[in-house]
Amino acid sequence: MKNVIRDKNIVLGVCGGIAAYKSIELLRLLVKQEANVQVIMTRKACEFVGPLTFETLSGQPVCISLFGDDGDASIKHIDWAKEADAVVIAPATANILGKIANGIADDALCTFILAVTSPVIMCPSMNTHMYENRAVQRNIDILEADGKHIIVPGEGELACGISGAGRLPEPEFILEYLISILSTKDFTGKKVLVTAGPTRECIDPVRYISNYSSGKMGYAVARAAAKRGAEVTLVSGPTNRCVPQGVTCINIESALEMSTAVFDAMDNSDVIIKVAAVADYRPKKQADQKIKKSGDELVLHLQKNIDILKELGGRKKNQVLVGFAAETQDLKNNAQKKLTEKNLDIIVGNIVGTPTSGFGTDTNKVTLFFKDGTSESIPEMDKEEVANILLDRILMVK
Ligand code: PMT
Numbered sequence: 001m002k003n004v005i006r007d008k009n010i011v012l013g014v015c016g017g018i019a020a021y022k023s024i025e026l027l028r029l030l031v032k033q034e035a036n037v038q039v040i041m042t043r044k045a046c047e048f049v050g051p052l053t054f055e056t057l058s059g060q061p062v063c064i065s066l067f068g069d070d071g072d073a074s075i076k077h078i079d080w081a082k083e084a085d086a087v088v089i090a091p092a093t094a095n096i097l098g099k100i101a102n103g104i105a106d107d108a109l110c111t112f113i114l115a116v117t118s119p120v121i122m123c124p125s126m127n128t129h130m131y132e133n134r135a136v137q138r139n140i141d142i143l144e145a146d147g148k149h150i151i152v153p154g155e156g157e158l159a160c161g162i163s164g165a166g167r168l169p170e171p172e173f174i175l176e177y178l179i180s181i182l183s184t185k186d187f188t189g190k191k192v193l194v195t196a197g198p199t200r201e202c203i204d205p206v207r208y209i210s211n212y213s214s215g216k217m218g219y220a221v222a223r224a225a226a227k228r229g230a231e232v233t234l235v236s237g238p239t240n241r242c243v244p245q246g247v248t249c250i251n252i253e254s255a256l257e258m259s260t261a262v263f264d265a266m267d268n269s270d271v272i273i274k275v276a277a278v279a280d281y282r283p284k285k286q287a288d289q290k291i292k293k294s295g296d297e298l299v300l301h302l303q304k305n306i307d308i309l310k311e312l313g314g315r316k317k318n319q320v321l322v323g324f325a326a327e328t329q330d331l332k333n334n335a336q337k338k339l340t341e342k343n344l345d346i347i348v349g350n351i352v353g354t355p356t357s358g359f360g361t362d363t364n365k366v367t368l369f370f371k372d373g374t375s376e377s378i379p380e381m382d383k384e385e386v387a388n389i390l391l392d393r394i395l396m397v398k
Pocket of ligand 1: 197212213214215216217218255274275276277278279280305306307308309310322323324325326327338350352358359360361
């Protein structure tokens with residue numbers, strides 16, 4: 001999948017707030033993604049961080065004044081505005097919010113913003129009482145009505161010593177937001193249900209049967225679909241992953257809990273993608289108390305879990321139904337058998353058990369099998385890239 005940030009012209013506006021140091025990290029992340037970044041700083045921002053740092057990291061002169069030393073700065077803001085694919089203002093102070101909300105153009109940054117037609121993302125960051133002040137909130141309302149994207153600040157301990165809303169979100173979060181704004185929105189209007197992670201089948205109050213699924217693949221599918229404009233519901237087994245921006249997550253533990261959540265959401269879904277590694281069996285009896293050690297052997301009786309995907313295949317109406325098949329051998333036959341038996345549109349045959357593919361890895365090696373009998377082998381790549389290729393193919397299912 002293409003990196004949506006690569007070669008994009010991003011203008012980073014930096015205002016005078018204590019969080020200005022975090023915009024250095026944001027710039028570093030943007031440059032790492034191969035964006036062309038132009039930085040505009042307010043004069044007050046220069047009192048918190050030096051322009052030289054931004055100049056060095058971006059490889060471009062920083063714009064501070066409309067009337068710079070090089071003589072042509074007054075034209076520069078129009079050129080940059082024309083070329084910008086997106087603008088991020090981080091941190092955005094109460095002052096800049098007020099100026100931009102009211103069309104004031106008395107410095108380089110707010111003059112530039114008046115000339116911009118591409119998306120503008122503003123990241124308010126200030127003292128909680130300032131942030132909650134009616135005038136600031138009124139300005140934010142105006143900015144949102146004008147089509148600016150406002151990232152709600154985080155809550156926590158602030159530099160001024162009080163605790164509350166006003167923290168600049170982490171640079172990684174701002175980058176994700178920007179990627180989502182720049183991504184193609186070809187899933188707009190589609191409701192996508194994704195399952196991810198393992199299930200846990202309880203043996204007694206302290207033990208369970210599970211597997212090594214980390215949730216990386218399922219969360220990557222959910223994240224990619226949300227970035228492409230889908231309304232995403234993620235039914236997730238226990239993982240330590242963060243819920244992607246804009247995704248509704250339903251946490252479950254067992255296969256039975258997953259089946260309830262999935263069947264409840266099924267009728268309201270256009271696409272269902274079952275990435276989760278569901279336990280095929282659960283202990284027949286769940287002990288109320290911790291099972292005590294006794295004897296050299298312990299026999300656990302297992303009972304078959306419902307095959308959620310197969311059941312979905314039976315109940316399917318107009319949904320596109322996608323399964324994953326984790327296989328250690330004979331990928332083609334095993335995957336194709338599941339495709340037919342479970343009445344799927346696509347099955348993602350996933351070779352597992354190698355250091356770079358399958359459970360817990362950041363990359364994956366998969367082959368897509370389609371219901372018309374064709375297949376497509378995808379080279380090993382990052383799980384989010386795999387997710388995007390899968391989403392591309394889902395759009396082609398009739
Ligand atoms: O989470 P990661 O660490 O990133 O790992 C990703 C993954 C390896 C778990 C993922 O890519 C993958 O292959 N998921 C499917 C794992 C699996 O359980 O495969 P399966 O062949 O046992 O099941 C086939 C399909 O039926 C799956 O879509 C599964 O969700 C579904 N199923 C299986 C059993 C069951 N009782 N109910 C189901 O719905």
